[in-house]
Amino acid sequence: MQASKRIAFLASETEVAQAALATLVAAYGSVPLDRAEVIVALGGDGFMLHTLHGTQALGLPVYGMNCGTIGFLMNEYGEEGLAERLAAAEEEVINPLVMRAVTADGTLHRALAINEVSLLRAGPQAAKLKVTIDGKVRMEELICDGALVSTPAGSTAYNYSAHGPILPIGAEALALTPMAAFRPRRWRGAILPKTAHVRFDVLEADKRPVMADADGRSVRNVLSVEIHSEASIRHRILFDPGHGLEERLAHEQFV
The missing domain is CATH 3.40.50.10330 (Probable inorganic polyphosphate/atp-NAD kinase; domain 1)
Incomplete structure (x- = not known):
């Protein structure tokens, strides 16, 4: 330059x-x-x-x-x-993450996240989530305060505070990290390929409301959230x- x-x-x-x-x-x-x-x-x-x-x-x-x-x-x-x-x-x-969140009224919300997309409980009770990776259910029930998917660039931010792994910046990987997991109690998360498509379904959404957040842009009362890395951006x-x-x-x- x-x-x-x-x-x-x-x-x-x-x-x-x-x-x-x-x-x-x-x-x-x-x-x-x-x-x-x-x-x-x-x-x-x-x-x-x-x-x-x-x-x-x-x-x-x-x-x-x-x-x-x-x-x-x-x-x-x-x-x-x-x-x-x-x-x-x-x-x-x-490359940022794309979040596609569907709320209780059927509205689809799309947002981009450079650091992470997180799901957080929005009430007094823990969230109950079903976790699907690339179309295959990997966890029928995750009870936790929340969960997030992080890019390598965002892995030292919220992800690290939640005891997730730090990813090398050139890694073709994403970090899936729970927050205060109650069941499975000792589950620490997973490292996923960058090409992975992650889906969270909120179970018992009326009793256990959940919000989703993409780099500070929040959506409340979500029923499902899909996340993937967008190589074209x-x-x-x-x-x-x-x-x-x-x-x-x-x-x-x-x-």
Whole structure:
């Protein structure tokens, strides 16, 4: 990438991100998204996910600069040498998950998730789920607080907090992880091929309501949820050399 690349700056609404936006636009200029060759997103991981979803149709690479907290998907914030950093940046490509959720009123809801799709109990009683993989029932009854399917990029987020496995970024795999499984009590989940189609059916939905969530976009009172990786959609994320997702995943496992 050459220094002459046209940059579109986007920022979250936080005071820190807005101050960074003003400083960087004054130093480097900013163009509208339809004229940009690269997007620089200022904020935290949540804003990075928002940016990737919102600019998906443009196919532009996104370089994040951390103005939030954890910043797993972001680079370190710095005002100097941005053109050179963009020129040296390494690209990672992520395929999102597609969620198709059917609610009690028969409505079909479709959403994309870069990190994970999760099902969560929405009442006082544990959820009761039937788990089907590629058309074959693998678990007739999973009683739990919830379950999720994670991409490698999302495996250090909610999935890791739920004691799921960290997946290498290049792995052709997905993580299926339960939250607080009651029965089977010691079931820890499964690693699935990236091509797997996962279906959850909610059992006793009236008594045990369940909600589904795809990267923060929630659907309540779901009866069934189907999840699969969508290879035709490619999110392009830029990282400083030596600080890409592969290194970050390794770092999470050895600190």
